[in-house]
Amino acid sequence: xxxxxxxxxxxxxxxxxxxxxxxxxxxxxxxxxxxxxxxxxxxxxxxxxxxxxxxxxxxxxxxxxxxxxxxxxxxxxxxxxxxxxxxxxxxxxxxx
Amino acid sequence: xxxxxxxxxxxxxxxxxxxxxxxxxxxxxxxxxxxxxxxxxxxxxxxxxxxxxxxxxxxxxxxxxxxxxxxxxxxxxxxxxxxxxxxxxxxxxxxxxxxxxxxxxxxxxxxxxxxxxxxxxxxxxxxxxxxxxxxxxxxxxxxxxxxxxxxxxxxxxxxxxxxxxxxxxxxxxxxxxxxxxxxxxxxxxxxxxxxxxxxxxxxxxxxxxxxxxxxxxxxxxxxxxxxxxxxxxxxxxxxxxxxxxxxxxxxxxxxxxxxxxxxxxxxxxxxxxxxxxxxxxxxxxxxxxxxxxxxxxxxxxxxxxxxxxxxxxxxxxxxxxxxxxxxxxxxxxxxxxxxxxxxxxxxxxxxxxxxxxxxxxxxxxxxxxxxxxxxxxxxxxxxxxxxxxxxxxxxxxxxxxxxxxxxxxxxxxxxxxxxxxxxxxxxxxxxxxxxxxxxxxxxxxxxxxxxxxxxxxxxxxxxxxxxxxxxxxxxxxxxxxxxxxxx
Numbered sequence: 001x002x003x004x005x006x007x008x009x010x011x012x013x014x015x016x017x018x019x020x021x022x023x024x025x026x027x028x029x030x031x032x033x034x035x036x037x038x039x040x041x042x043x044x045x046x047x048x049x050x051x052x053x054x055x056x057x058x059x060x061x062x063x064x065x066x067x068x069x070x071x072x073x074x075x076x077x078x079x080x081x082x083x084x085x086x087x088x089x090x091x092x093x094x095x096x
Numbered sequence: 097x098x099x100x101x102x103x104x105x106x107x108x109x110x111x112x113x114x115x116x117x118x119x120x121x122x123x124x125x126x127x128x129x130x131x132x133x134x135x136x137x138x139x140x141x142x143x144x145x146x147x148x149x150x151x152x153x154x155x156x157x158x159x160x161x162x163x164x165x166x167x168x169x170x171x172x173x174x175x176x177x178x179x180x181x182x183x184x185x186x187x188x189x190x191x192x193x194x195x196x197x198x199x200x201x202x203x204x205x206x207x208x209x210x211x212x213x214x215x216x217x218x219x220x221x222x223x224x225x226x227x228x229x230x231x232x233x234x235x236x237x238x239x240x241x242x243x244x245x246x247x248x249x250x251x252x253x254x255x256x257x258x259x260x261x262x263x264x265x266x267x268x269x270x271x272x273x274x275x276x277x278x279x280x281x282x283x284x285x286x287x288x289x290x291x292x293x294x295x296x297x298x299x300x301x302x303x304x305x306x307x308x309x310x311x312x313x314x315x316x317x318x319x320x321x322x323x324x325x326x327x328x329x330x331x332x333x334x335x336x337x338x339x340x341x342x343x344x345x346x347x348x349x350x351x352x353x354x355x356x357x358x359x360x361x362x363x364x365x366x367x368x369x370x371x372x373x374x375x376x377x378x379x380x381x382x383x384x385x386x387x388x389x390x391x392x393x394x395x396x397x398x399x400x401x402x403x404x405x406x407x408x409x410x411x412x413x414x415x416x417x418x419x420x421x422x423x424x425x426x427x428x429x430x431x432x433x434x435x436x437x438x439x440x441x442x443x444x445x446x447x448x449x450x451x452x453x454x455x456x457x458x459x460x461x462x463x464x465x466x467x468x469x470x471x472x473x474x475x476x477x478x479x480x481x482x483x484x485x486x487x488x489x490x491x492x493x494x495x496x497x498x499x500x501x502x503x504x505x506x507x508x509x510x511x512x513x514x515x516x517x518x519x520x521x522x523x524x525x526x527x528x529x530x531x532x533x534x535x536x537x538x539x540x541x542x543x544x545x546x547x548x549x550x551x552x553x554x555x556x557x558x559x560x561x562x563x564x565x566x567x568x569x570x571x572x573x574x575x576x577x578x579x580x581x582x583x
Contacts, residue, residue: 002462006462007458010458010461010462010465011458013461014416014445014457014461015420015423015438015441015442015445016442016445016446016449016454016457017442017443017445018446018454019446022451022454025451026458029455029516030455030458030459030462032516032517033459033516033517033520034459034462034472036404036517037405037408037472039401039402039405040402040406040409040472040475040476041475042402043399043402043475043478043479045475045478045479045482048481048482049478049481050474050477050478050480050481051477051478051480051484052306052477053306053336053533054306054307054480054484054530054533054534055292055293055306055338055533056293056338056533056557057293057338059335060330060335060336060337060339061335070200074199077197077199078195078196078199078426078427078428079425079426079427080425080427080428080430080432081432087425087426089425089437090434090435090437090440091437092437
């Protein structure tokens with residue numbers, strides 16, 4: 001069973017603001033979903049290596065050839081705020 | 097000649113090349129059909145009529161000159177709104193990307209354009225492809241053309257409904273845990289999930305990167321083969337895209353499956369929640385394949401019962417990482433009403449994401465967090481290895497595996513919304529193929545309670561030609577795929 005504090009902790013890790021109603025809803029739903037996941041403990045995985053990817057590829061490399069990039073104004077066209085070809089953000093560090 | 101919107105993609109391609117119809121006429125017919133029906137079905141998030149007619153005119157010029165003509169030249173298609181289209185809104189049916197216009201085309205879009213295809217518009221989906229009913233769209237739910245009170249399945253429900261209702265002869269979708277095959281089954285169309293790595297994921301908005309694949313919807317196996325032919329193959333912009341050469345898929349559609357070994361996974365028929373009507377249709381379909389000369393044998397995929405649980409750990413884990421990019425800084429929705437960086441980030445994601453997306457980000461973050469990683473995520477990856485081994489063993493004994501694509505027919509809108517795990521269980525037959533990376537197709541195979549039932553045919557990695565051959569052989573002796581909903 002997941003408690004309220006755990007939900008808030010996970011939301012903080014995920015940087016996901018939640019309303020009070022959502023905190024309670026997710027507490028119940030995540031608890032219930034994870035109960036179903038308990039079935040995985042029944043699987044005998046002794047000696048089994050984890051499989052992260054079903055692709056049979058090791059790595060596919062391409063030639064390292066320089067090519068044109070997208071123009072900055074095109075990439076910035078979707079940005080919520082910008083100045084002099086830079087993304088504009090809230091202050092990260094402030095003088096104390 | 098039947099009404100233009102009733103033509104299959106192959107029929108339309110033949111008529112276009114014989115110049116009996118023009119692409120502009122064909123495109124207009126589908127746009128009119130969309131105008132007439134989509135108010136009720138709501139398959140499209142955006143109809144790009146002007147662009148479609150412009151592309152149709154260009155296709156007509158190509159056809160007139162006889163240059164660079166492919167089977168897709170002049171064919172109108174619907175595109176799931178998770179695939180990036182240059183300068184055309186690509187929303188993933190999310191508030192987060194409501195006003196996003198990609199500066200580039202997905203590789204599949206470049207290939208369709210090079211083939212001369214026409215884009216009718218973008219189709220509705222569960223937000224960021226998370227869901228099995230298209231009810232998790234931030235904009236509106238899509239309705240199943242066979243019963244407007246029911247869900248079309250998901251997450252590619254818009255694409256499936258568009259083809260089922262004759263609003264497009266073909267469409268593209270994406271399949272992470274069954275998001276092409278399940279809606280295809282519930283809407284009575286063909287839906288194909290290619291082998292992982294067969295089709296480039298460049299420009300597909302990422303959900304769970306080790307599982308996602310783009311694939312086609314169509315009315316026939318032949319049409320699905322033509323669409324796959326156009327989009328498959330290596331891409332230097334996706335390092336997980338396979339260099340394996342693409343065979344000529346239509347050349348394999350011989351109608352001959354005599355002696356082919358078809359496996360029936362016993363576990364798939366014992367799954368909880370399998371409706372008796374669905375099981376009956378599935379058994380009848382297997383009998384048909386036997387009559388066509390295939391050798392039917394029982395096989396075991398012993399770890400099937402763990403599939404859904406493993407998937408709903410692995411997919412949300414990958415999603416929680418992929419969706420970290422939505423921070424309100426680079427693109428997408430941005431909460432502006434504060435000068436505090438952390439508050440802006442929290443609120444951007446609080447208001448930009450809908451409930452199912454938040455649920456999966458929370459679940460994914462939890463299973464990856466310190467203390468739970470080994471118990472959940474690592475254990476799920478080990479179970480994934482066991483499921484992949486199940487398929488390896490099965491494909492040593494058989495050429496393909498068959499089962500129903502979904503344990504139920506289309507369910508009522510709203511019916512499963514309050515219980516997420518019940519919704520997740522609807523993907524029990526489709527999920528294992530994504531975990532193992534093999535290919536699969538769902539084709540119309542009959543009806544239960546007046547609603548369509550899909551037959552899923554799974555093939556080994558890069559065995560698309562084989563599953564298409566079985567699908568085509570089945571369609572030559574049945575007419576389920578020709579039946580249309582009354583609209």
